[in-house]
Amino acid sequence: MRFPRVGQNIQIQSYKHDGSLHRVWESTTVLKGTAKTIIGANDQTVVSESDGRQWRTKEPAITYFSTKEWFNIICMIRKDGIHYYCNLGSPVTWDEEALKYIDYDLDIKVFPDMSYKLLDEDEYSLHKRRMNYPKKLDNILKNHVQELIDWIQERKGPFDKKFVDKWYKVYKRVRR
Template sequence: MRFPRVGETIQIQSYKHDGTLHRVWEQTRILKADSNVIIGANDQTIVTESDGRRWRTKEPAITYFSTTEWFNIICMIRQDGVYYYCNLGSPATFDEEALKYIDYDLDVKVFPNRSYKLLDEDEYSLHKRRMNYPEKLDNILKTHVQELILWIKEERGPFNLAFVENWYHFYKSM
């Protein structure tokens, strides 16, 4: 797999398990990319939903995509602190077109005080039945929800404020 270059602007595409396009973020600047992680940043980027609806993000964000973990993390930098939106999804891949992953519906929202909330369990159950998620996949995702919660509690990686501050400073200096 080729990795994007630091400074390159890429698109991010999420898909559903059945291969349908779910959502596209038009522009994310690459801050780091290696065989384990792709870190990017964007600010007021256009997002296109599968139904064609378009909207623009409201704040700067640092994006964290792993090539091994079954989740990705969006660190949204707001006036009152850093909020996190974590998508349970396949490990990220990159090709000439975009960074890509499969979105598996479950999300975790993390607030500046480190409290968190698991979201979209009903949507996950519905899609699990409709798209016939294999039991092995269901077990992987449940394991990675717990891994993600451990990262939150231990302030690991993106959940450490220094991580967000350092990468945001680097992004602004580009």
Template sequence: MDFPTVGSTIEVQSYKHNGSLHRVWEETVILKGTTQEVIGGNDRILVQESDGRHWRTREPAICYFTANSWFNVIGMIRNDGIYYYCNLGTPFTYDSEALKYIDYDLDIKVFPDMTYKLLDEDEFALHKKQMNYPAEVEIILRKAVDELISWISSQKGPFEPGFIEYWYERFLQHR
């Protein structure tokens, strides 16, 4: 698997379990790209939904993808602090087209004070039935939720104080 070079711009694509395209983020600047993690930055980029709708992100964000965990993290830089949106899904893959992962509906929103809320359990239950998620996937995802909560509580990885700010400064250098 080739990896994007620092400073290059890529698309991020999320898919659903049935293989359908879910969402595309069009311009993420690569700040770090290795076999184990990809860190990117973007600001007010165009996002395309599977139903054809388009919208722009509202603020600068640092995106964190890991090859070993079933989640990715987006740190959104707002006036009142850093908010995190965590997507539960497969570890990333990368090809010459885009960075890709399968989105499994569950999300965790983390607030600047590091409190958090698990979201979209109803959507997960619905899609689990509609798309026949294997039992193994549900087990992996429940463990990933626990791992993610542990990272949040211990301020590990992208939740470490200064992490988002550090990578945002690097992002500003590549704009």
């Protein structure tokens, strides 16, 4: 599989388990693209929802996607610190059109003090029934919720402030 190149602006597309388009981020700048990890950044990017609504991100963000992990992480850089939004979803793929993954509803919101909250459990239960998530998938996602919580508690990867600082500096340099 090929990967997006550093400096390339790409689109990110999330889908639901049934194949329907869920959300599209119009432009993210690639900072790193390897067989395991794609790190990007965006600021003031347009996001389109499946119902036609559009909105614009409010602050710079570093994005972490994995071709192995069943989650992705958005590190939003705000005045009061780094806020994280973590999506439980399939490992990403890249097909020259966009970086793509399946969104599995569960999210974890992490605050600058590293406290966190699991979100959208009701939505997950509803879609699990409606879209017939297999038991194996349910187990994978539950295991990755715990893995993500472990990363948060250990300050691993994107949850280490140095990670965000490093990639934000790279983003500012690449953007010039």
